[in-house]
Amino acid sequence: MCLLSVQVCAEDVVRIQPSQSLDNTSYQYYVDLLQLVLDTTSDEFGPAHIVTLESSLSQSRGFVMLKNKQLDVYWAGTSVERERDYLAVTVPLVGGLLGNRVPVIARNRLSEFAKITTAEELQKMVACQGSQWPDSDILEYNGYRIERVISFSLMYTMLEQQRCDYFPRGINEAFAGVGTQGHEALMVYDNIILRYPLPMYFFVNKHNQPLAKRLTQGLLQLLANGKLGEFIMHHPTTTSIFPLSRFQDSRILLLYNPILPANFFEREYNHWIDFPKE
CATH class of the missing domain: 3.40.190.10 (Periplasmic binding protein-like II)
Known part of the structure; x- marks a missing residue:
């Protein structure tokens, strides 16, 4: 028996992690972006309802729960190991920032x-x-x-x-x-x-190809119509950093990222926001 509304009961449920802390203000950015992606793809894939788990998770615990199908989506910086064990939706969620x-x-x-x-x-x-x-x-x-x-x-x-x-x-x-x-x-x-190059990706369980397809399609649509860039520039947690020209006099210290997947720089959808050069 469904205790929720008929509309919610008819929707797919996408389970995500809770915020680690009230200080983690960037958490809402990813929740809002995920909902935008789900809404963007609702005509083809149907409506989807985000459900937030109650207990706070460390990154390692979050990935374990993703592997055990206790979570549906987990967002994190990428690495060789993470892309080996999970499906990464390889569209950077904050444009490389x-x-x-x-x-x-x-x-x-x-x-x-x-x-x-x-x-x-x-x-x-x-x-x-x-x-x-x-x-x-x-x-x-x-x-x-x-x-x-x-x-x-x-x-x-x-x-x-x-x-x-x-x-x-x-x-x-x-x-x-x-x-x-x-x-x-x-x-x-x-x-x-x-x-250093470190994109934030949505990750899903290795066997959840339908959800990976939906998230990829939604992000690419938002990228193509310019709405992903607009989202990044106007979301309450990120809007204050624009224009990025305000950082043109900052001292840039370049670091090497040894955990990037080998094919990273050849990826088709490396969407980087223009940033002041060294």
């Missing part, structure tokens, strides 16, 4: 960071970063000191307590996150940008 990381720092250390002019100087400091995020592997590979943290909200706490020196966030994430209540002592230091 995720791989432009800006340090979130304590305001009282601004003068200290303002003196940094080289990668070597920044490498002497300790960055808080997600223990299971691909970014941690990338930063460590490039010689940066990392404190791996399992809890998202704890990274802000550790930064405020100066148990680490900075928290590298995607440029699409940092400003909205620092703007949440309780982080008045923090700021985004966007005079430095750590840049």
Whole structure:
């Protein structure tokens, strides 16, 4: 017996992870984009209803649940391993902006960071970063000191307590996150940008070809009609970073990403938003 409305009962259910923290303001961006993709493809595939699970998940736990068919969609930065074990919908969800990381720092250390002019100087400091995020592997590979943290909200706490020196966030994430209540002592230091290729993808179970087809078709349609770019530029969590020319005087530190799939740069749908060059 269905306890929901007749309309919802007739829809496909797409199960997703909950937000890791109220500080994780970028979470709503992906929920809204996923719903837009489902709505865009509803004529062909039928209506779909997003259901959010209740318990917060680490990235490793989220991928395990995806493999066990307890989740239907999981979004994350890509890697060789993840694309081997899951179906990746290889249209970047934020136009490649995720791989432009800006340090979130304590305001009282601004003068200290303002003196940094080289990668070597920044490498002497300790960055808080997600223990299971691909970014941690990338930063460590490039010689940066990392404190791996399992809890998202704890990274802000550790930064405020100066148990680490900075928290590298995607440029699409940092400003909205620092703007949440309780982080008045923090700021985004966007005079430095750590840049490496790391797209955020929707992932689905290896055997869920129909959903992968639907998400791919929807994203490509949004890409073709310009609505994906409009979504990125006008969503509440990302709109404040545009125009990107505001970062043209930032110091760009280029990093190598050793966990990218071998065919990454040849992919047809590498949709990158124009960004100031080095």
